[in-house]
Amino acid sequence: MLFSKRLREAADASWEASFSHPFVTGIADGTLPLDRFKHYVLNDAYYLSCFAQVQALGAAKATDLHTSNRMAAHVQGTYGAELSLHEKFSGMLGITDEERSSFQPAPTAYAYTSHMFRAAYTGHLGDIIAAILPCYWLYYEIGERLQGAKPDEPIYREWIAAYGGEWFKELVQEQIDRLDAIADTVTEADRERMQRSFLISSRYEYLFWDMAYKKEQWPV
Ligand SMILES: Cc1ncc(CN)c(N)n1
Structure with a gap:
């Protein structure tokens, strides 16, 4: 069985929980209150800037120039x-420069990005891709499932269009194929560690919706 298939099966319960989370269904039917989406956008901008750094660490840890180049392209x-989609959303949501500069990530955004940095600093390229792959793949599956949805809110229509698009599908497949190729060359202990990391990221994806939906803040 392909390693990616094994990962997808192992993560199925948490992905199903993401598909039916009220944040996701609220985007699809347009009922998600915009203040919760705003909390998501602020935290997601932080998340994506860390994600890009982790991708760059993947470029540095790749063992051939082609892969370094591709990770840098990502x-x-x-x-x-x-x-840049977030920049646009920020304008549409009226997020001010002051809000952005004083923003501090919520506990879940901080924990999820810390998990990815841990994989990047302690592991090899396979560990990095295992930790970041749910970010690509789960969003693509959500984008695909939501393609038929026509929420009244324009921001939600744009969000759905972005993640269900062909450009995103190609990037997702490229990383799945890369991880499968790496999985063939490493030990079973490596594969088990990568699987654990993939599952932790999958659970954090669920928690990220929940964080936004509940407008999570640090308790003290
Ligand atoms: C938390 C999270 N996960 C995934 C994605 C899609 N790259 C995202 N924007 N934010």
């Missing part, structure tokens, strides 16, 4: 496509 994708 950094540009995060910056040019996803973070």
Whole structure:
């Protein structure tokens, strides 16, 4: 069985929980209150800037120039496509420069990014891709499932269009194929560690919706 198939099966319960989370279903039917989406956008901008750094660490840890180049291209994708989408959302949501400069990540955003940095600093490229792959793959599956949805809110329609698009599908498949190729060359202990990391990221993806939905803050 392909390693990616094994990961997808192992993560199925937490991915199903993401598909049916009220934050996600609220984007699909347009009922999600905008203040919760704003909390998501602020935290996600932080998340994506860390994600790009982790992708760059993947470029540095790759063992051939082609892969370094591709991981660096993915950094540009995060910056040019996803973070610029957030810039647009920030304008539409009226997020001020002051709000952005004084923003501090919520506990879940901080914990999830710390998990990715841990994989990047302690592992090899396979560990990095295992930790970041749910970010690509889960969003693509959500984008695909939501394609038929036509929420009244324009921001939600744009969000759905971005993640269900062909450009994103190609990037996701490229990282799945890369991880499968690496998994063939490492030990079973490595594969088990990568699987644990993939599952932790999958659970954090669920918690990230929940963080935004509940407008999570530090308790003290
Ligand atoms: C938390 C999270 N996970 C995934 C994605 C999609 N790259 C995102 N924007 N934010």
